[in-house]
Amino acid sequence: MVSSAVLAGGGTAGHVNPLLAVADELRERDPDVAITVLGTANGLESELVPARGYPLRHVPRVPMPRRPSAEWVSLPGRFKAAVEAAGAVIDESRAQVVVGFGGYVSTPAYVAAHRRGVPIVIHEQNARPGLANRAGARWAARIGVTFPDTPLRGGEVTGLPLRREIAELVRARAVDARAARAAAAQELGLDAGLSTVVVTGGSLGALSLNTAVSGAVGDLLAAGAQVLHLTGKGKGDAVREELGRAVAAGTVPTALVGRYDVREYLGEMHLAYAVADLVVCRSGAGTVSELAALGIPAVYVPLPVGNGEQRLNAAPVVDAGGGLLIDDEQLSSTWVAEQVPALVADPQRLAAMASAAAGAGVRDGAQRVADLVEAAVAEQAGRG
Template sequence: MAVERPLSVIVAGGGTAGHIEPAMAVADALRRRDPAIRITALGTERGLETRLVPERGYPLELIPPVPLPRKPTADLLRLPGRVRASVARTRAIIDAVDADVIVGFGGYVALPAYLAAGRGLLRNRRRVPIVVHEANAKAGIANKIGARLATRVLAAVPGSGIHGGRRPKDDGRGRPGDDGRGRSAVGGSEAEIVGIPVRQSIATLDRSALRAEARAHFGLPADGPVLLVFGGSQGARSLNEAVSGAAAQLTAAGISVLHAHGPKNTLDVSGVDPDSPAKYVAVPYLSRMDLAYAASDAAVCRSGAMTVAEVSAVGLPAFYVPLPHGNGEQELNARPIVSLGGGRIVPDAELTPKYVIDEVIPVLSDATRLSDMAVAAAGAGHRDAADAVARIVVEVIGR
């Protein structure tokens, strides 16, 4: 009897943690389903994936980067050649690992993968099915293109503007229907809402059970509310200035603070009474976000897609402060949580020490309000997103 070879899956999501972390979460979920599944990550030498992917124990294949110019420049003239080179390299990787499916998470790594997988139609090669996942509330160009070629299109929230996936149906023989080119025979549809895949340590986090250990880890008091402040891996100056500017008032109100300010930034919290039972713990970076979430009762943070996904998955109330520039995507990411009562949106310009004193301190001082917000945040989160995407990936392969 012939033995089926292990499934081979390529995950394409590089550049930023917002693309890499969902890809790694799905890779982990696939391995939990079947340890023999072969996972290959795509990336470029410019992205964080050169560090994050090997740390998670997965092989990384590098392709030439194809950043899309936002304005008409000389780079735009060089774009077609760069795309061809990147697609050719990606196709060689697809053939080398005998990929069964491409799972793309957007960004400039995903676009060549989508085009290379679809290229099989033109080169008389086996077409590799595509699963697209959009994490943001507003879909990017790469995923909009990939969705047109995809077998399944998934999204974190409704209204992202991405659609075109073809959901499989049974063909009468217990297999997904196919149009002869590896795609479902069903017409295009809106994206399936699955949430954002998060790490297993976050998806399974029991904040209350880990609370004592987490607080001891950071040197925080065992009792009293704790405010978590973080602005991404590099920190955020506006968050740093607003919260540290109210450090004395926070600790005087009995509220401790765990503040990740960024490795290149410093905080001045000299006004804090050293004899106060509440503590202001400032660190450059948080390597154990699971412990940081468990130690805390609320957060002040940005509202990038991954931040919103993790904070809501663990049921942590939050004051979301969207980036003041860009296309407004970060505010859109936080709206579903806020609409259910799991947090507030604070414009960057309005986050001041006075806001922290007038708005944040009263919330942290009200245990009933915090509890209600935590329940609402948890209800909006998607702890099972990684496993849901992994199941869909296996369904698409048809084994």
């Protein structure tokens, strides 16, 4: 059993949510386990971690400069301070293991743990691993990966540890998916009896998704669908204006306007997923993993910037038949009008895609990562 663990990760929901899921699983296995979280003072973890009841200790944020600059001069000193801060927490908590999820705070935690001979367990959420986890993997006792082709030697496929709301929805749908859908539809003010398309580009939204889908509003509604379009903060007016133009042009009857629900943000995304028959979205690791775990088909539009990991994230589900993939530059209102209404109007095809997505999904990622943590601690104890 694990009596004390330090978990490192922060900055984004992609790091914090899996961390909290694993922390909850370790606590469920042993309510007396001492869990300390390393994070930054300003990241998302500064709110979410204390709210979940775990102590948060701050480590200085030390991003690696992308190009030569004055920051390189101060980098060694700042990184040394971060390693010392992480090491102090490891010592004070008498941690048996350090579990890292990537991000700025993980690298100093890995270095401090390695110097002390404390076993390291890593979870990498993306198909293409980040710098922190690539560095820490050299010393890791166990490595869990979300996707099977992630290039980390010794990685074991654990899937993504699901955040609490999604894990609860997985269980609710397994018991009675229709009841879960009806309850969510009522809370959102939607019609549980209509085929539902959810459009989301994340909290910031995605202009290309907004433009392409809203431009095909007439075709979507004519196919009998209702649309929950989450535009991203500050991007709702443009979509509402497009809807208004479609009404004025007569391509959308006034009576159907209410079936196209435009919102800038929805904090309770699990409610949207509970009613969704199809999701049009980016393909971040969290989104892909959650939709697959829930067995929801999707049209994935990878973010066109970065190192290409979003395309890799979606590949296993798409290859299994659980989704479609379209490049951002190829996405258009014409493509949406040609592809999405026909899909929504074909319940047998949607059902087959849902089954394929579920087959590619992992619903017990937190348990699998917790197993790796326990195995690393047991192995270390055996050596001692």
